[in-house]
Amino acid sequence: xxxxxxxxxxxxxxxALWLESLKVALPELEILPSTDFSDARxxxxxxxxxxxxxPSELRRFxxxxxxxxxxxxVEKMVRMPELENIAIVRMQDPELARIMAEAVLAWTLxxxxxxxxxxxxxxxxxxxxxxxxxxxxxxxGILGTGNLGQAAARALMANGFDVCTWSRSPDQTEQTRHxxxxxxxxxxxxxxxxxxxxxxxxxxxxxLLNNDRLAALKPGASLINFARAAIVDYPALMQQLDCGxxxxxxxxxxxxxxxxxxxxxxxHPDITLLPHISGPTDIKSASRIVQANIxxxxxxxxxxxAVDYRRGY
Numbered sequence: 001x002x003x004x005x006x007x008x009x010x011x012x013x014x015x016a017l018w019l020e021s022l023k024v025a026l027p028e029l030e031i032l033p034s035t036d037f038s039d040a041r042x043x044x045x046x047x048x049x050x051x052x053x054x055p056s057e058l059r060r061f062x063x064x065x066x067x068x069x070x071x072x073x074v075e076k077m078v079r080m081p082e083l084e085n086i087a088i089v090r091m092q093d094p095e096l097a098r099i100m101a102e103a104v105l106a107w108t109l110x111x112x113x114x115x116x117x118x119x120x121x122x123x124x125x126x127x128x129x130x131x132x133x134x135x136x137x138x139x140x141g142i143l144g145t146g147n148l149g150q151a152a153a154r155a156l157m158a159n160g161f162d163v164c165t166w167s168r169s170p171d172q173t174e175q176t177r178h179x180x181x182x183x184x185x186x187x188x189x190x191x192x193x194x195x196x197x198x199x200x201x202x203x204x205x206x207x208l209l210n211n212d213r214l215a216a217l218k219p220g221a222s223l224i225n226f227a228r229a230a231i232v233d234y235p236a237l238m239q240q241l242d243c244g245x246x247x248x249x250x251x252x253x254x255x256x257x258x259x260x261x262x263x264x265x266x267x268h269p270d271i272t273l274l275p276h277i278s279g280p281t282d283i284k285s286a287s288r289i290v291q292a293n294i295x296x297x298x299x300x301x302x303x304x305x306a307v308d309y310r311r312g313y
Contacts, residue, residue, distance in 0.1 A: 004294070005042070005061060007034040008051035008070075018070065021283045022049065025291040034061070047297065049290060050077075058082040066303045068290055070281060072096060072148075075201040075228065078312050087306035089293060090313070095285035097151035103226065103278040104142075104152040104196055105159060107250045111194050111222045112138055112161075116248050116272060135160035139218075141192035142166070143208075144199040144227065145178070146313075148279070152198060164191055168204060189216040194224065201228035202312035211236035215245065222248040226278040229253045234265065241270040252278040 006022065008015055015033070022031045031049065034042070034057055042060040050058075051070040058064075059082055066087035069077065074090045077083055110116070114130055121128055140156050142149050145167040153176050156163050164177040166188045179188035185208075189195065195217060199205045209223075209232045217223070223246065225232050240246040251265065252274040265271055293304040307313060 001030045003030045003032055005034040005037055005045050005048040006031055007048050007053040007057050007061065009054050010051050017283055018051065021287040022290060025287040026294060055080055055082045066306065068293055070286055074307055075312060078307060078309055087303050089304045089306050091281065091286055091289060092147065093282065093286050093289050095282045096279055097147045099282065100148045100226065100279040101151035101155040105155045107224050108140055108156060108194055108196065111248055111250065136162060138162065138193045139164060139191050140194045140196060141188055142196045142198060149198045152196060164188060185213065186216040189213060190218055192218055192221050194222050197225045197227045197231055199227050199231055200313040201230055205231050207233055209233060214240045217246060219245060220247050222246065224250045226252050229255045238264065238268055241268065248272070250274065252276055
């Protein structure tokens, strides 16, 4: 039985769940933790399943042609010298798009219906009603028009929101008002009552939302970051919240996770913190994607569609 390495640096419980699910999906193969491979056997492996792999462990598997990532985000992996000449296949699971769209809708409604404000009033024992704004009069902007962004846009439009989108290059869809390129970014931001960030982290998107671009948002706008922390200048975001230019932020991603106890983000009254839960990978669904990719490769030798290193995703 062919042995397939699982190169992962993740929580022990999660590691066990993934191994169990992958073994059920691929019973004809023996999927083993990479640490079970001797150095000699490691050098024979041609592909591997990976989840936050350590560079030191990847170096033992020196003959890899491609790796199947269990995550959608691969920004760390594309910067690893150990993977420079190896095809990285990122997780592209329709179920992930549905789960993320669900989260975008939930937290957009949280902001739309002023839930942070009413929670504050409860703490202050303040009984005060505020005027309702219809969803049709609330513009939600989405940065990123990949599978996740398009699924989120559909969910928001189905609930009556006015939706506009932005991407670095012209969009392939016509379902929303679309803005493209940095020349149109400020214009798009000025339309947004709520901004949702669903971009991959690349050299071009690093600190994309700096102080000037945060200031370009519609006065009183709110922000949701479900992408990567480095896309947003968080200190500048807090300044915009402090001066009242922005209303509220929902943050699910941070440079260091778990977020350190002394980080000022914890105590900010206009920030809602989430422990990176907006787009969890569905293990069973993702295992079926891995199953299809590996079986296709073993049948015809074709490596699945891989990450474009120039774009970073």
